[in-house]
Amino acid sequence: MAIGFLGAGKMAEALLSSMVQDELCEPWEIVVCDISEERRNWMAEQYEVAVTDDAAEVVEDCDMLVVAVKPQDINVLLTGIKDQLDEEHLVISIAAGKTLAALQGVIGTKPRLVRVMPNLALSVGEGMSVFCAAENVTPDDKEAVMQLLGMAGAVLELPEQHFDAVTALSGSGPAFVAYVLQAMIKAAVALDLPEEEARLLAEQTLIGTAVYLQNTGSDIGKFIQAVASPKGTTAAGLAVLEASDVNTVISQTLAAAAARSRELSKA
Numbered sequence: 001m002a003i004g005f006l007g008a009g010k011m012a013e014a015l016l017s018s019m020v021q022d023e024l025c026e027p028w029e030i031v032v033c034d035i036s037e038e039r040r041n042w043m044a045e046q047y048e049v050a051v052t053d054d055a056a057e058v059v060e061d062c063d064m065l066v067v068a069v070k071p072q073d074i075n076v077l078l079t080g081i082k083d084q085l086d087e088e089h090l091v092i093s094i095a096a097g098k099t100l101a102a103l104q105g106v107i108g109t110k111p112r113l114v115r116v117m118p119n120l121a122l123s124v125g126e127g128m129s130v131f132c133a134a135e136n137v138t139p140d141d142k143e144a145v146m147q148l149l150g151m152a153g154a155v156l157e158l159p160e161q162h163f164d165a166v167t168a169l170s171g172s173g174p175a176f177v178a179y180v181l182q183a184m185i186k187a188a189v190a191l192d193l194p195e196e197e198a199r200l201l202a203e204q205t206l207i208g209t210a211v212y213l214q215n216t217g218s219d220i221g222k223f224i225q226a227v228a229s230p231k232g233t234t235a236a237g238l239a240v241l242e243a244s245d246v247n248t249v250i251s252q253t254l255a256a257a258a259a260r261s262r263e264l265s266k267a
C-alpha cells in the first residue's frame with residue numbers, strides 16, 4: 001500500500017524516517033506533500049521519497065494518508081481534498097485536539113479515519129502514540145496503524161474520551177519531564193557538579209528509572225522505598241518531597257493541559 005504524508009514537518013519526518021530505516025516500506029512507496037519547498041527538498045534528499053506540493057496528487061496515488069499539518073492548517077488542507085476521499089482511503093490524523101467528529105465534519109464518513117496523539121520522542125524511536133478509530137475502521141487498518149506507529153515507539157488504542165488526559169500525559173508530558181530534569185540539573189550545579197556531567201547523570205537516571213520500572217513492572221511505591229534505606233540520603237530527600245505540595249502541582253499541571261486540550265477540541 002502506498003503511503004502519503006500531507007505535511008512534512010517534525011512529526012511526519014519522525015514517522016517516515018523510522019519506516020524507511022526499519023524497511024516497513026521502500027522510499028518509492030512513500031509520497032510526501034508539503035507547501036514548503038525547503039521541506040520538500042530536505043525529504044527528497046534525505047529519504048529519497050517522491051515529493052509534491054499538490055495534496056490531490058498524494059490522495060490519487062495513496063490509500064493510506066498521514067495528515068501531519070498543524071491543527072490550524074488542517075481544515076484548509078482537508079477541504080481541498082475531501083471530494084477525492086472515499087472508502088478506499090485510510091486517513092490517519094495526528095493533529096492535536098482534532099476529534100474524529102470534527103474531522104468527519106470536513107471529510108465525511110466514507111474514508112476510514114484514525115486519530116492519533118503521538119509525542120516528540122517518535123523522532124528517537126521512543127515515542128508514545130495513542131490512537132482511536134472511527135466505526136468503519138477495520139481490524140486490518142488497526143494492525144497497519146499499529147505497525148506504522150510501532151516503528152517509532154509504543155502504541156496503545158484507547159477510547160477517544162481519554163484523549164484530553166492522553167494529550168496532557170504523553171503528548172505534552174515530554175515538556176513536563178524535561179522541566180523537572182532541568183530543575184534537577186540546576187540543583188546539582190548548585191552543589192558544584194559541572195553542568196555537562198550533571199546533565200548526563202540526570203538524563204541517565206531518568207532513563208534507568210523508567211526502563212527499570214517498565215522492564216520489571218515493579219510497584220512504584222515499593223521501588224521508592226527500596227532506594228531509600230532508613231535514615232539514608234534518599235530518605236532525607238524524600239522527606240522534603242513529601243512535606244511539599246509537589247503532588248498538587250503535578251496534578252494541576254496535567255489538569256491545565258487536559259483542560260486546554262478540551263478547549264482546543266471545541267474550537
Ligand SMILES: NC(=O)c1ccc[n+]([C@@H]2O[C@H](COP(=O)([O-])OP(=O)(O)OC[C@H]3O[C@@H](n4cnc5c(N)ncnc54)[C@H](OP(=O)(O)O)[C@@H]3O)[C@@H](O)[C@H]2O)c1
Pocket residue numbers: 006007008009010011012033034035036039055068069070071073076077094095096097117118119120171
Ligand atoms: N510536535 C509535537 O510534539 C507534537 C505532539 C503531538 C502531536 N503533534 C501534532 O503533529 C502535527 C504536526 O506537527 P509538527 O510539529 O510536525 O508540525 P510542523 O513541523 O509545523 O510541520 C507541518 C508541516 O506542514 C506544512 N503545511 C502546512 N499546511 C500545509 C498544507 N496545506 N499542505 C501541505 N503541507 C502543509 C508546514 O509548512 P509551513 O511550516 O510552511 O506552514 C510544515 O512544513 C500537528 O498537528 C501537531 O498537533 C505534534
